[in-house]
Every structure is written in C-alpha cells, then in structure tokens.
Amino acid sequence: MxxxxxxxxxxxxxxxxxxxxxxxxxxxxxxxxxxxxxxxxxxxxxxxxxxxxxxxxxxxxxxxxxxxxxxxxxxxxxxxxxxxxxxxxxxxxxxxxxxxxxxxxxxxxxxxxxxxxxxxxxxxxxxxxxxxxxxxxxxxxxxxxxxxxxxxxxxxxxxxxxxxxxxxxxxxxxxxxxxxxxxxxxxxxxxxxxxxxxxxxxxxxxxxxxxxxxxxxxxxxxxxxxxxxxxxxxxxxxxxxxxxxxxxxxxxxxxxxGAQPYAKFIGWGQGSDGHNVAISHPEGRGLHDSMKKALKDSSLSPADIDYINAHAPSTQIGDASEMHALKAVFQEHQTLKVSSTKALTGHGLSLSSIMEAGFCCLALKKGFLPGSANVTTPDPALGHLNLIRTTEKIQVSHIMSNSSGFGGANVSLVFKHAH
The missing domain is CATH 3.40.47.10 (Thiolase/Chalcone synthase)
Structure with a gap:
C-alpha cells in the first residue's frame, strides 16, 4: 500500500x-x-x-x-x-x-x-x-x-x-x-x-x-x-x-x-468494549484490541513502540481502564514511556484524538516527548509503565496515540519518525 x-x-x-x-x-x-x-x-x-x-x-x-x-x-x-x-x-x-x-x-x-x-x-x-x-x-x-x-x-x-x-x-x-x-x-x-x-x-x-x-x-x-x-x-x-x-x-x-513530512502515518486500529454506554470496560478490552490491531497494521511488535500518548482524561475509571490495557499489551520486559497531554490542554472530546496526534507528529519532527504534568502521587496501578512527568528531549522512532469514547469506541494511531 x-x-x-x-x-x-x-x-x-x-x-x-x-x-x-x-x-x-x-x-x-x-x-x-x-x-x-x-x-x-x-x-x-x-x-x-x-x-x-x-x-x-x-x-x-x-x-x-x-x-x-x-x-x-x-x-x-x-x-x-x-x-x-x-x-x-x-x-x-x-x-x-x-x-x-x-x-x-x-x-x-x-x-x-x-x-x-x-x-x-x-x-x-x-x-x-x-x-x-x-x-x-x-x-x-x-x-x-x-x-x-x-x-x-x-x-x-x-x-x-x-x-x-x-x-x-x-x-x-x-x-x-x-x-x-x-x-x-x-x-x-x-x-x-x-x-x-x-x-x-x-x-x-x-x-x-x-x-x-x-x-x-x-x-x-x-x-x-x-x-x-x-x-x-x-x-x-x-x-x-x-x-x-x-x-x-x-x-x-x-x-x-517538494513537501517535507512531520512524520509517517503507518497504521491504526480500532476496537469496541461492548460494555457500557458511557463507562470504559474495567480491563480496557476494546482499547487492548485497538492497540493490537494498530501494531499489526503497522507491522510492528509491542517492543517497537517508544512512547504512548495516552487517552487518560483524568477520570478515575478512564485512566484505570487504559492502564490495564497498556500493561496487557506492553509486557513487563518493556519499559514503555507514557504521558497524557490532557493535563495541559484539558479534554477536547471529538477533537482530542487529532489534537494529540498533532502533538505526536510535532514531537517526532522536533525530537521530544511531552511530559505528564500535575502528577504528585502517581497511581500505583501504573506498575512497570514509565510515566514521564517532565518533557524529554529525545528522538524516538515510533509513537502510538490512544483515544476512547462513549459506547466503548477505541482508536489507536501509529506514527513513525521520517528519517
């Protein structure tokens, strides 16, 4: 393709x-x-x-x-x-x-x-x-x-x-x-x-x-x-x-x-919770599926992803659901860097997915990973996930961005650094 x-x-x-x-x-x-x-x-x-x-x-x-x-x-x-x-x-x-x-x-x-x-x-x-x-x-x-x-x-x-x-x-x-x-x-x-x-x-x-x-x-x-x-x-x-x-x-x-790329858009996946009209599945099963499908569509393994821009809206249930899904897809052998830029922007509803995708493309082009602000007591449920709390100036190869919506709709997007 x-x-x-x-x-x-x-x-x-x-x-x-x-x-x-x-x-x-x-x-x-x-x-x-x-x-x-x-x-x-x-x-x-x-x-x-x-x-x-x-x-x-x-x-x-x-x-x-x-x-x-x-x-x-x-x-x-x-x-x-x-x-x-x-x-x-x-x-x-x-x-x-x-x-x-x-x-x-x-x-x-x-x-x-x-x-x-x-x-x-x-x-x-x-x-x-x-x-x-x-x-x-x-x-x-x-x-x-x-x-x-x-x-x-x-x-x-x-x-x-x-x-x-x-x-x-x-x-x-x-x-x-x-x-x-x-x-x-x-x-x-x-x-x-x-x-x-x-x-x-x-x-x-x-x-x-x-x-x-x-x-x-x-x-x-x-x-x-x-x-x-x-x-x-x-x-x-x-x-x-x-x-x-x-x-x-x-x-x-x-x-x-003669246009130069911010990033390559290499794959995506979607999955549904089939659970509740407004609340995410407690184990994040739809998001788990969307991430797995996005990896397959991108011809990548979990170890290839360097950073996740999480949906993480700052709700107790939403964040917990995503942490379950992330830990299930990205096993303990991988120290996955994660943050949520909603700490800075707030939650843009239907806008949020493309807003965060834009942030990811900018980060790939300029060589940084945005930190997760306002965290004083990290949730212990993060486990082995590496929540970055300050912005890191580092060039990575692959970024995944997650989004979840009412009815258990979940989307995962994968972008690659344009070498």
Whole structure:
C-alpha cells in the first residue's frame, strides 16, 4: 500500500494557536486551563476549562465575533459558521499553508476532507429558543447547516471547493481518530492522494457544563490542579475546545510538491468494549484490541513502540481502564514511556484524538516527548509503565496515540519518525 506522510499541521488550542506556541507549551509543560467568566456563575458547579486565547465568540451573531486578523472569512461564509467551524477554518488555513498546497491541488478530485465534531450545542439551543419564541417560520434558514454535527463538513467542503471524498465522523472522543484512520485507508487504497483531516469543538458554557450531570468533570477550582491524569487523586476531566488539522498525502505526491513530512502515518486500529454506554470496560478490552490491531497494521511488535500518548482524561475509571490495557499489551520486559497531554490542554472530546496526534507528529519532527504534568502521587496501578512527568528531549522512532469514547469506541494511531 502507498506510504502516507503528514505534511501539514494547524493548531487552535488552549496551549497555543500555532505550531510554535504549541511546541513551547509542550516543552515547558505550560497549561491552557483557566477560570473563564462563563463558568463563574452559581448554576455551574465546574469553574475551569481549557480556554482559547485571541477568540471572542460569545455573540449569537457570527458577524460580531472577534478573532485574529490574519484569518479572512467572507461574510457569505461566516453566516453559517458555529464557533467550532471558525476554529476549524483557522487551523485548516494554517495546515494548508504549512504544507504549501495551492488551490489547484486542494480542488483536485483526488483531494478529500474528513472531519470530526459533535456539532454546536449552543447553536442548536439558540435556534430552538428562537423557534419556540417566534414560531417555526422565524427560524434562521442556515440554522441546520450551522449547528448539527455535519456542519463542519458542509461548510469546509463548500468554502474550499473540495471535490474529493468528504465525510463527517461522530464517535464521541474517538471521532477524530476514526477520521484519521479512515483517511489513511482512503490514501493507502489509492482512492485519494491527499486528505485534509479536521477535528473541532466549541469552547463555551453549553459545550462543557452538560457533562456535570454525568459527574465526569473536575470540580477543582485551581487550574493548576484540575487536570491530573494518572494521579491517584484525579477527580474528573477538564473541558476544552478548538481545532487541529492534519494534511495527509502519499509520499509520491508530497515529493512531487517538494513537501517535507512531520512524520509517517503507518497504521491504526480500532476496537469496541461492548460494555457500557458511557463507562470504559474495567480491563480496557476494546482499547487492548485497538492497540493490537494498530501494531499489526503497522507491522510492528509491542517492543517497537517508544512512547504512548495516552487517552487518560483524568477520570478515575478512564485512566484505570487504559492502564490495564497498556500493561496487557506492553509486557513487563518493556519499559514503555507514557504521558497524557490532557493535563495541559484539558479534554477536547471529538477533537482530542487529532489534537494529540498533532502533538505526536510535532514531537517526532522536533525530537521530544511531552511530559505528564500535575502528577504528585502517581497511581500505583501504573506498575512497570514509565510515566514521564517532565518533557524529554529525545528522538524516538515510533509513537502510538490512544483515544476512547462513549459506547466503548477505541482508536489507536501509529506514527513513525521520517528519517
């Protein structure tokens, strides 16, 4: 099958809104968690979130939004955007520029786009409010295409003139991992020569507080302590939003354009828990299967993996499930390096998988492994796993990134250093 390169990255995240900012945050373990005003209200028991600097998107009218001036969005486009679509537009503009793709290549029938998003809870809520107040015919004609989960695909395909494969994937926190894996297959099977892959989520009250009802969010008020994956005292995840985009291309197509890879994307796997609608299997059986399948797809053995970017959302059950799976796949003879960057970013839901994949590609290119921050009492269940608590400046060959979502959906992605 065709060799696939990652040739472009774009970041709009709580730890930076470009590659340089993100790299600096990962190297120095600088988190992006704060106490935004939207959560400092009596009705919200959660007070912290991973916030996105330089974007003010509170208005229900997209034309009133404030965002960095280098991103040009025509009025005809932004009218059907919700906040996460704007984040995606910006991260994708970065990635396209980074990969040096021109409009002719972008609109080639062999260039496609896969997206991942849960849609916009705020936009849906606002549209229903207006409908209930003023009647059905008062609905914004763009209400549907600006709010439902497919809005990311609708808007980007139309705005960029995409003619190749397009699809939106929704599998909770594994969504963008599924988007990356299926995009990889689309290229390896010769159906496309280039795929843009984008994950995005809103970052507002409506996208975060509903998880309070599940008792899944950290109620910690100190941003420095709120997200602490693999710590014995972890008490829930911290919500965040933003967008990350990756450009995948065949080796031949990248070389034709003179593009240099961040990393090679060499395999993936998926597995389901078949257990519970919201809680991971206690032994992590679905994640165990996804890692084994990813190794097989990559033609690697467990000993070939140098580092795992864990899903580890900082929940008691989620982290414990993943530790069981990791120890089952990576036996005691291997001291596997592990960390969770959610300690810095918070948990981006459907965005999280591609965000962490982007971090892995950046780490492979720049020669470092990001540490796991905020760990004061490592969970004894880690056993032989080597939890790295500071960023290590080291060049490794193979990185695996894990993601798990509601319904027991699990995805594992494998990237290789591009020698």
């Amino acid at each position: 065709k060799e696939v390169w990652v040739t472009g990255l774009g970041f709009i995240t709580s730890i930076g809104c470009n590659s340089d900012q993100v790299e600096n945050s990962l190297l120095n373990l600088r988190h992006g968690i704060a106490c935004p005003n939207m959560l400092q209200v009596p009705e919200s028991p959660v007070k912290v979130a991973g916030t996105i600097d330089e974007f003010e998107l509170d208005s229900s009218d997209p034309e009133d939004w404030k965002f960095p001036s280098e991103y040009k969005v025509p009025r005809s486009l932004i009218r059907s955007f919700s906040p996460h679509v704007l984040y995606a537009w910006c991260s994708l503009q970065q990635a396209i520029k980074d990969a040096n793709i021109d409009s002719q290549d972008l609109q080639d029938p062999e260039s496609g786009i896969y997206t991942a998003s849960g849609g916009s809870m705020r936009s849906i809520h606002k549209h229903f409010e207006k409908m209930d107040r003023n009647g059905v015919m008062a609905c914004n004609p763009l209400a549907i295409v600006s709010s439902i989960p497919g809005t990311l695909t609708f808007n980007l395909v139309a705005a960029l003139g995409i003619r190749g494969s397009s699809m939106g994937l929704v599998s909770a926190c594994a969504s963008s991992g599924h988007a990356l894996g299926t995009a990889l297959d689309e290229i390896r099977l010769g159906r496309q020569k280039r795929m843009l892959v984008v994950g995005a989520e809103d970052c507002n009250f409506e996208s975060i507080v509903p998880f309070c009802g599940m008792r899944a969010l950290s109620l910690e008020k100190d941003p420095n302590l709120a997200s602490r994956p693999f710590d014995s005292n972890r008490n829930g995840f911290v919500g965040t939003g933003g967008s990350v985009s990756l450009i995948l291309e065949t080796k031949q197509e990248a070389q034709r354009r």
